[in-house]
Amino acid sequence: MSTTELLIRGTRQISAEPERRRRASRGRTGTIVIGAFLAVGALVTAFPFLWMAFASVKPRSESVAYPPQLLPQQPTFEYYVELFAQLDFGRYLVNTLLIVAICMVGLLLMAAAGYGFAKFSFPGRDALFFLVLVTMMIPGQVTMIPSYLILNGMKLTNTLIGIALPMLVSGFAVFLFRQFMTTIPTEVLEAARIDGAGEWRIFFRIVLPMSGPILAVQVVLTFIAGWNSFLWPLIIANDQNLYTLSVGLSLLNQQIATNPSLQMAASTLMVVPILIVFVVFQRYVVQGFALSGLK
Incomplete structure (x- = not known):
């Protein structure tokens, strides 16, 4: 140059x-x-x-003061103590956690169903999967009366199992698991079968570990559904000792309508655990939705 x-x-x-x-x-x-x-x-x-x-940490005098202020001048946690010491929110919290734990058992059932639809060929598979998708079109309120009659016939009304049983499986969750598990290489599963692994061992030792992102998605969704359960526990439970936090918060708003700080303390107790769960699993949630083919 x-x-x-x-x-x-x-x-x-x-x-x-x-x-x-x-x-x-x-x-x-x-x-x-x-x-x-x-x-x-x-x-x-x-x-x-x-x-x-x-x-939630303001004294009542500050919560009803005008003009209102965002930051408390004399913060106090007395209303959180009152929720558990006088208003049975400890029992409501235990009930809610038990319902969430029972609902988590359904994750294995929905994962197994998604795995079956994704990796097995059997007569009527497409028709059954179509029925699963149809259940996503039916509002939950439509099935409440039939569900109540069935559980009443099984003597499961007024029990925590009866509250959690209708939330045990979800057509949307089966759909998500099926969409994700179609991305698992079939060659890996075939190699495991050649090595002598049974189907349950393949499911628990190979499929579930590879399905971590979608499991995280379902953990978050299942936790939110169980934690926020309100209408169904209110319908099926007559005993106040079986109420969940959402029902307890509704009762609190009806019984003590003059103490905003107490109501805000109960509302904060409802919201913070969901935020913590989502923050912990948010990276896996985004990854799970991306890999499952949803936009």
């Missing part, structure tokens, strides 16, 4: 350098503006939760 060509190329690079700097500056400005809009949106979205959390 001649000296003249080198000079021409150098001149072009020097003249293009300001343009590159302007583009980089515009890119940084755009990033800052987008970040600012996202921060404002996040703050607006989180503001009701922050108000609830701060109001």
Whole structure:
């Protein structure tokens, strides 16, 4: 390359350098503006939760003061103590955790069903899977009366098992498991069979460990469904000792409507565990939905 060509190329690079700097500056400005809009949106979205959390530790005099203030001047946790010491929220919490634990057993049933639909060929498979998809179109309120009559005939009304049994399986969960497990290489399963592994061993030792992301998704969804259960426990349980946290919160709003701090403490108790579970599993939730083919 001649000296003249080198000079021409150098001149072009020097003249293009300001343009590159302007583009980089515009890119940084755009990033800052987008970040600012996202921060404002996040703050607006989180503001009701922050108000609830701060109001739960306010004395009653501050919670009803006007004009209201976001931050408590004399924070106190007396209302959390009152929930468990005087209002039976400890029993409601235990009931809710037991229902969630029973619902978690259904994860294995739904995972096994999804595995069967994904990796086995048998007569009527497509028709059965179509029926599973049809159940997703039926509102839960439609099946409450038939479910109640069935459980009443089985003598399971007014029991925690009766409360948790209709939430044990979900057509949507079976669909998610099936979509994810179709991505598991069939060659891996065939190699395990050639080595002498049985189907249950393949399921527990190979399929489930490879299905970690979708299991995390279902753990979050199952926890939320069990934790927030309200209408069905209210219908099937006549004994107040079997009520869940959601039902207890509803009773609290009806019985003690003049203490906003106590209501906010109960609401915070309902919301915080769900947020913790989601934060812990959010990376796996996003990965599970991505790999299951959902957009």
